[in-house]
Amino acid sequence: MAKNKISFKLKNKLSELDTLCQKLEGFGESIGLSPKFVFETNLALDELFTNIISYGYSDKKVHHISVTISLQDSQLLFSIEDDGMPFNPTEVDEPDLGCTIEECKIGGLGIHLAKNLMDEVCYQRCKDKNILTLRKHIQDPRPAKKRMKG
Amino acid sequence: MEIIEENHGGINIFKLNGRLDSNTSQGFEKKIFQAIDDGSKSMIVDFKDLDYISSAGLRVILKATKALKREDGKMLLCDMQDYVKEVFEIAGFDSFLPIVGTMDDALQGF
Numbered sequence: 001m002a003k004n005k006i007s008f009k010l011k012n013k014l015s016e017l018d019t020l021c022q023k024l025e026g027f028g029e030s031i032g033l034s035p036k037f038v039f040e041t042n043l044a045l046d047e048l049f050t051n052i053i054s055y056g057y058s059d060k061k062v063h064h065i066s067v068t069i070s071l072q073d074s075q076l077l078f079s080i081e082d083d084g085m086p087f088n089p090t091e092v093d094e095p096d097l098g099c100t101i102e103e104c105k106i107g108g109l110g111i112h113l114a115k116n117l118m119d120e121v122c123y124q125r126c127k128d129k130n131i132l133t134l135r136k137h138i139q140d141p142r143p144a145k146k147r148m149k150g
Numbered sequence: 151m152e153i154i155e156e157n158h159g160g161i162n163i164f165k166l167n168g169r170l171d172s173n174t175s176q177g178f179e180k181k182i183f184q185a186i187d188d189g190s191k192s193m194i195v196d197f198k199d200l201d202y203i204s205s206a207g208l209r210v211i212l213k214a215t216k217a218l219k220r221e222d223g224k225m226l227l228c229d230m231q232d233y234v235k236e237v238f239e240i241a242g243f244d245s246f247l248p249i250v251g252t253m254d255d256a257l258q259g260f
Contacts, residue, residue, distance in 0.1 A: 014173040021169070021202075039202065039233045046204050050172045097242030101219070106212060109241055110205035116240045 004031060005070040012053040012063040012084075017046055020067070031071055033138065041076065041136060044117040047110035048080055048089060048132060056084025056130070075119070078134040087130060088123045089114070153181055161192040161260055163253075167199040170207030179210045186214065191223030194256045198229040203237050215247060224248075228256040 006027050010016040021042055028038035049065060057063055066081040089111045096103070115121050120135040151168035162185045170178060185193065195211070211227070218225050227249045230238070238244045250256050 017171050017173045036233055042202070043204055043237065046171060050204070050206065054172075095242075098245075099242075101212070101216060101246040104212060104243075104246070106205065106209045109208065113205055113237065113240055 004072075005068070007066065007068040009064040009066050010049065012057055012065065012082075014050070014053065016053075017049070020045060020049060023067075024069070027069060033076075037136075037138065040117040041078075044114040044134065044136075045078065045080070047114040048134075051089060051110060052080070052082045052084055052087075052130070056082055056087060058085070075135055075137045078118075078132075078136075080132040080134075082130050083128060084130060086125050088125075089132070090121055090123050151177070153178060155181065155185075158194075158257065161194055161257065162190045163194045163196060165196040165199065169202040170200060170210075171202065171204040172206035175204075175206040175210050178207070179213070182210065182214045183217070186217055186221070186223075191218065191221055192260050193218065193223070193225040194253070195225065195227050196229055196253060196256075197227060197231065197234055198253075200231070200234055203234050205241070208237070208241055208243060211247065212243065224260070226250055226256040226259050228253050 006023065008019075008023050010019055024038055024042050024045070028041075045067070052065060063083055066079075068079040070077050092108050092111045095105065095108045095112050118134045118136050122133045124131050151166065151170060151174040154165040154167070156163040156165065164178075164182065166178070168174070182193070215225050225248070227247060229252055230249060235244070235249065238247065238249065248259070250259060
């Protein structure tokens with residue numbers, strides 16, 4: 001039976017994006033997620049993770065960001081926990097999407113993508129940690145069990 | 151990520167292969183701005199083998215498009231996979247960036 005929960009830690013460096021991708025693809029495959037779902041999930045987590053490591057730390061030390069992904073009923077739940085500076089991405093202003101190319105600014109775009117690709121993004125600050133909780137409904141559930149029968 | 155550069159009758163073509171994220175976007179930015187510095191005014195970015203793009207990749211595309219526009223140049227984006235195109239749409243970039251179907255369409259756009 002496929003394991004329906006994984007937890008792992010990422011260091012605060014950009015090369016860990018590859019680890020994030022590998023972990024997600026492996027988990028997605030084990031529980032039968034569609035490539036589109038894995039892509040969208042990867043992008044949302046990438047943007048939030050990149051944001052944390054780009055702006056969350058003022059020192060040069062190695063920090064660990066904890067990620068947990070679990071399948072519950074027909075949705076995936078994600079938790080991202082870091083010990084960086086307090087930052088609530090849900091309060092970031094939405095970019096102006098109706099702008100022309102000259103006016104277009106890139107700030108806030110990553111968080112805009114993450115919010116759009118997830119059904120829910122919640123933030124809490126707890127014991128000197130930022131905790132993001134995300135939820136995404138699986139539209140096309142293909143449980144691994146069923147696939148194995150065929 | 152692998153970037154293959156080609157020149158087709160004065161048009162600089164960048165074929166992206168792999169993942170364009172904050173880890174790889176700097177390399178792409180360097181190459182594309184090197185071409186702009188070298189005087190290139192016509193560019194095509196071929197997305198056929200690009201599996202993934204994040205806002206870091208969108209940022210480079212936007213920056214290069216703006217820089218080319220200032221030089222009276224033009225950049226066309228072609229052959230995007232559906233997932234990748236969706237990212238441009240969610241970002242609202244499809245409204246002002248020239249995204250075309252195939253490489254042939256792109257070549258005819260100059």
